[in-house]
Amino acid sequence: MDILLRNVIVDDSNELVDIAIENGTFKQIGKNLEGTAAREIDGKGKVVIPGLVESHIHLDKALIADRLPNKSGTLQEALSVTAKLKSTFTREDVMERAERALQMIIERGTTHIRTHSEFDPIGGFHGFEVIMELKEKYKDFVDMQVVAFPQEGIIKSPGTEDLMYRAMDLGADVVGGIPYNDTDAKDHLDIVFEIAKKYDKDIDLHQDFFDDAEKQTIEMVAQKTIDEGYIGRVSVGHLTSLGAVPSDQLKPIIELMAKAEINVMALPMTDLHLGGRHDDNKVRRAVTPIRKLRDGGVNVVIATNNIRNPFTPYGNGDLLQAAMLAIPVAHLGGADDLPTVLPMVTTGPAKALKFDDYGIEEGKAATLVLLDSTRYQDAIIDIPDRLLVLKRGKVTVELDKKLHINFPK
Numbered sequence: 574m575d576i577l578l579r580n581v582i583v584d585d586s587n588e589l590v591d592i593a594i595e596n597g598t599f600k601q602i603g604k605n606l607e608g609t610a611a612r613e614i615d616g617k618g619k620v621v622i623p624g625l626v627e628s629h630i631h632l633d634k635a636l637i638a639d640r641l642p643n644k645s646g647t648l649q650e651a652l653s654v655t656a657k658l659k660s661t662f663t664r665e666d667v668m669e670r671a672e673r674a675l676q677m678i679i680e681r682g683t684t685h686i687r688t689h690s691e692f693d694p695i696g697g698f699h700g701f702e703v704i705m706e707l708k709e710k711y712k713d714f715v716d717m718q719v720v721a722f723p724q725e726g727i728i729k730s731p732g733t734e735d736l737m738y739r740a741m742d743l744g745a746d747v748v749g750g751i752p753y754n755d756t757d758a759k760d761h762l763d764i765v766f767e768i769a770k771k772y773d774k775d776i777d778l779h780q781d782f783f784d785d786a787e788k789q790t791i792e793m794v795a796q797k798t799i800d801e802g803y804i805g806r807v808s809v810g811h812l813t814s815l816g817a818v819p820s821d822q823l824k825p826i827i828e829l830m831a832k833a834e835i836n837v838m839a840l841p842m843t844d845l846h847l848g849g850r851h852d853d854n855k856v857r858r859a860v861t862p863i864r865k866l867r868d869g870g871v872n873v874v875i876a877t878n879n880i881r882n883p884f885t886p887y888g889n890g891d892l893l894q895a896a897m898l899a900i901p902v903a904h905l906g907g908a909d910d911l912p913t914v915l916p917m918v919t920t921g922p923a924k925a926l927k928f929d930d931y932g933i934e935e936g937k938a939a940t941l942v943l944l945d946s947t948r949y950q951d952a953i954i955d956i957p958d959r960l961l962v963l964k965r966g967k968v969t970v971e972l973d974k975k976l977h978i979n980f981p982k
């Protein structure tokens with residue numbers, strides 16, 4: 574055996590097991606395993622989870638909050654500030670920031686990432702090329718999917734459609750879209766689906782990022798997903814508008830989404846910051862209705878979106894922090910709800926992103942995170958240190974410095 578990780582908790586029974594790893598896969602998981610390994614690690618009764626799955630992030634726009642401040646904190650100023658900054662995004666600059674953000678994410682236990690990489694005829698295409706380079710450079714640390722993302726729209730930004738095809742030819746994994754930021758949502762979706770079908774790739778949309786529901790197009794997306802034979806292949810991020818829909822009207826929308834098997838990435842780090850800015854009182858939470866989507870059978874997951882930029886001026890790429898934030902915001906702290914949160918940053922996004930070789934199971938890729946928690950149920954609310962990360966059987970992260978305090982006996 575290559576690695577024998579002893580005395581760890583892998584599920585809510587909180588019973589101790591050993592994990593044997595060989596040739597990059599989980600060979601055996603069980604109590605008091607016999608045998609020896611090149612490296613034996615005592616897990617000291619701590620919790621092991623499969624790697625965290627970051628299903629929606631923008632590495633290319635990370636870590637720019639200190640350059641030009643968004644003083645009001647509003648979406649309008651975020652857009653104008655970012656537009657000014659974009660002209661300074663040289664190849665070297667994107668590489669330096671995106672790599673730094675990626676390293677922050679990796680050291681916090683994320684092993685799978687879907688990043689939206691944007692381009693337009695004015696801002697250029699080099700950011701996309703940088704992200705594709707990072708995907709290759711860090712392939713032993715993370716499985717990365719790159720979304721070809723037309724942030725400025727497709728139709729209203731002439732030349733972008735050609736860049737979409739160029740991105741797909743260069744190996745983009747997923748076709749992105751942003752129907753709410755184009756001249757016509759239907760025409761936008763037609764182009765996105767046409768490209769996705771040509772390259773046989775999944776779709777991931779920035780969808781209905783509004784406080785109110787009037788302009789939302791999620792039903793159009795769900796119906797088109799069914800009509801085009803794309804059931805289970807479409808994800809949407811934000812979807813904040815859905816939070817403004819009364820329950821009786823919401824039910825058929827969620828039923829249609831469940832039928833189309835739409836995955837929803839809730840983005841509370843961003844949506845709480847930018848949403849509800851025009852509410853004078855009873856300020857809304859402006860996050861997609863996570864519990865209602867979950868209860869309606871939709872695969873709803875939690876993701877980061879941005880790290881320290883005009884849209885989200887905080888964060889360190891820690892998915893457990895995003896999940897912790899979602900607990901009070903989405904009323905997920907009830908005793909029946911809390912156990913549903915960890916899967917929203919592990920198995921849920923792994924399913925949405927179709928990472929089949931995922932999970933602590935014999936025969937699967939030996940990817941895991943050892944948390945400084947001693948009870949499985951506390952894996953999020955502890956926001957624990959990530960003590961050890963394995964990716965396909967190789968140690969990628971190891972925390973060897975701990976604070977020592979001599980508390981009174």
Ligand SMILES: [Zn+2]
Pocket residue numbers: 629630631689779810878
């Ligand atoms: Zn986004």
